[in-house]
Amino acid sequence: MAATHSSPVHVNPGTYVVSKRTKTLFSVCIFLGVLALAYGLLKDRDRAWHAYLVGAFYFANMALAGLFFAAINHVAKAGWSVTVRRIGESFTSYLPLAFASFLVLLAGAGSLYSWTDKALAHSDHLIAAKTAYLNMPFFIVRIVVFFGAWLLFKKLIVGSSVAQDKTGDERITVKQVGYSIAFVLVFAISYSLFSVDTLMSLEPHFFSTIWGVYCFAGLFQAFFAAFILVTVHLMNKGLLRGLVNENHLHDLAKFMKAFTIFYAYIAFSQFMLIWYANLPEETFFYIDRTMGGWMAATASLFILKFAVPFLLLLPRWAKRTPAHLVFVSILILIMQYVDIHWMVYPNLDKERWLFGPLEVGAFLFFAGLFVMAITNFLAKNPIVPLKDPRVEEAVHHVVTY
């Protein structure tokens, strides 16, 4: 077979144009977000940084999930996902901004992480024992190394996928397998440490060895919710016709359901072991989250992040009906916010469930940046990698019953 491959698929997926409305929408979001964060920094510095961390982590997750999705599909040599892969890849266009957001976060480390307090680190024996890992220079090095590695893999995986659009070189598809295996391994370690550094170390006394997996479960569950929203949005605009249909949505929804179950499994595993072992240095994490207003948030995670989406995604028709999927996806995206808020905010206030204009503003700020990044990416690049040698398989994809 020739080195270059001319695709037998001649369907035009259409070109995505960032509409004026979308541009206004994300500009307003970013503007309101900046106002809210600036006001928050002047009024209540600590709370502003907590709001910032939740938003920054939420969307850094999305960008990483996009890369992880592309990688696992290359590793599995998946055919069905080729026509939707570019949408997942578009999420990675936020990754440089995510890096910037975490560099900015370093300025707020004092408001977030009690271990940065030298006096406390000396007097508190448990923190003192962890200073070899939890210290500012090493923290900065880790953030830079993690994002550096992720950006490198984004360049390799997404970069060569885009390059294949022009050349149609089949060897790229073969090379992607190697890049992707390497990324999956790097991602497992770096993301675990990243979630431990940025979220778990908010409470330096606490430790949970499943923390990284817990964060990953939420990351991938919420990713498919966002993925489905973007896909349905493009389909509603009349794009992707003849390339993406309800069979692809069905498989994305199956993924979303699978990771809804996975999330519940990991969340319960973390809780049950801590509850059963009953060690004071671990149990306080859950005690804090069952006191005051926090019990409602904890219960909502079980009900609205697992039980309700699970039942709503159970029937076959549910996974093939765009309007229904949009509803479930929005629910999951809201609950992902509640989940990260639930991990971060008890550090600030153990009594009350703080949520107000500042939190909304901080979330809108990052949401605006994220939408800006992915819409620009989709407008700049073809929305379907039509020269991928497996595209034919994706076009004829059918989920049988």
Place this chain on the structure above:
Amino acid sequence: MAKKYVSGVAGIWLDDHELVKACAKVRDAGYTKFDAIAPFPVHGLEEAIGIRRSWIPYVTFAMGLFGAACGLLLQYWTSAIDWPINVGGKPFFSAPAFIPVTFELTILFAALSSVATLIVVCGLPRVDPPIIDPDLTSHKFAIFIPETEAGYDPAKAEQFLKSLGATEVKRIAEY
């Protein structure tokens, strides 16, 4: 001796696309109990024959709920009523501790009853069904019209299958 298997008329096809087209025509002609035999899954065949979705998932769901209830009640009765044991000062009825066993019984009941239902509904195991054509396991396809079809007439069915493009028509009988 009673007949073990239904007899009928079978038409052989060599191309799966032709098979799907023929199935749609057989269905349009009013046949409802016919079946198609293929060596591999053929996309669109279920729709062409008019096979509706299986009702077994509802059995799975119901038996899953039943399994969950059994698991929870079993643990409640054994550790809180029949023989209360104090474990680490926790309540006798400690829901988190009971979740794993409840989960396992949910899966066990759901899975085993699905398989059992499938076996019963399909009349498995079928040890020696009449063989239409040994090549149906490698490269040939067939449509089988059983004698149980309303207004069954073997000569007419044979004629009909031939008109649809069957390369060969056979009468399958079991007496």
